[in-house]
Amino acid sequence: MDKENILEVKNLKQYFEPIKGYTVKAVDGVSFNIKEGEVLGLVGESGCGKSTVLRTIMGVYPPTEGEIWFKGNQISDKKVFAQNKKDVRQNMQVIFQDSAAALNPRMKIEEIIAEPAVVNHIWKGKKQIQKEVGELLEYVGLDQDVMEKYPDELSGGQRQRVAIARSISLKPDLILADEPVASLDVSIQAQIINLFSHLKKAHNSAFLFVAHDLSVVRYLCDRIVVMHQGKVVEMGKTEEIFLNPKEEYTKELLDAILMPDPLYERERRSRLKKD
Template identity: 50%
Template sequence: MPETLLDVEHLSHVFRLSKHAHIRAVDDVSFQLHRGEILGLVGESGSGKSTVARCLMNIYQPTAGVIRYQGVNILDRREFARNRKMLETRRQIIFQDSASSLNQRMKVADIIAEPMHIHHIKPPRGSLREEAAYQLKYVGMDASYLDQYPSELSGGQRQRVAIARALSMEPELLVADEPIASLDVSIQAQIVNLFKHCNQEHGFSILFIAHDLAMVEFLCHRVGVMYRGRMVELAPTAELFGDPRHAYTKALLSAIPYPDPVIQKNRPRVDFEELEFDREGAFTEVTPGHFVLQEDRR
């Protein structure tokens, strides 16, 4: 049995907009992330992916549900406080716009070393600067960038610095919320290969949120599909792409452009808005490891 690193049970998050209006951004979502696994999370814009990611990282306090990281209930204040250092160092998140939130007045070396400094972590490779150089090299940039400021770098380089900063904590879990969406295609491939390397060589577990289904298929071991706040399907990647069961998953996959224009033209199109969708259904294991939100007409 693979070790469960992250255990999410019945997670819900409601945004209250006013006295009378609210958005059910995440609705009764359960899944597990195993150690050493890359789990993809896909679904249309507004389906709740980022809200899940933020709940997992204690950025939002969910409305309901339980989240355990290595058995620690991270939503319980006391348990969180007791495990604070572990939770703040071993879990790291990268956003689509992480690059833009880098401190413009700090040099790359200091940006990368800052979390080690804050958490009083002894740099494994000697000085903080040597450590920064190592992490920078790891993301494919040489030491000549150490003394540059973010404004002197390209968008792709800045995002790589943000990733180097996250990796400096040697996390066990990397939550990557559309980390490559704003980058050039060639840089996207580099970053995705970097994630693959981190996973294969160093056993990092990754929650990878993306719109690019080809990247998800290439990188992830399993994939969860979200639709309007619910997880509608979760399966090993090959099975999800080869044998999708939920109507929304089928619709989502049919929207992937096909390289052959003739085949592409003749493929049936599914309109997301017309989907029959029973949000009260039960998340059921239809074959081992393959979960589907099933119609539950009571």
């Protein structure tokens, strides 16, 4: 049985006018979909429009044109969004790249993780909050003693785990991850990526994974959308993109990374020369 789309983005355009008479086409006609439980990688060089797509889906920017559908509802329409606001806010969560900026420095870790569930009246009472937060901390590999700490008392990797714990507290259908491991060292990156992989399998959570590190994308994502200058230039299953890229820009992206696999690297370069 085919899985249904959890998210559909149709001909999305996001234009900005920083100076009167000068328009920046940050996103220019982007379309893709994400199915239930699928991890879709959105990749491209810095400034290509990846994060703008994610922020437009979140509602930070109203789209210039196009449609955004979440669970069959066109949430880019203000009236439809208002009718489905509770469902969207509970079932679409975001993980930002900069966990230090994303976490309120005046709130304790327990309060930060519990906030979405408390605001939505899902967790009630101190006892339930402590129990649920404790389980989430354990799930993301943190000790319960961090509950009473503040964000600036934690390392970057710990803060990112707190951000992940908060994002999954409501067991969302879709997680928007905006370069969530870019600012972390390699060992912590591996731990976070393994955690995402576990979330996908354990909770059937779908991900929109925005990244520029293609080695991470290859490990985690089911499909890839390649963006360049605000447009989608290639889309397909992860292994197909890596082993047989069609577009020159995609080939250049792949050629810029080093794979820790000599046989794979030799085969890939041989394919690129033949093309």
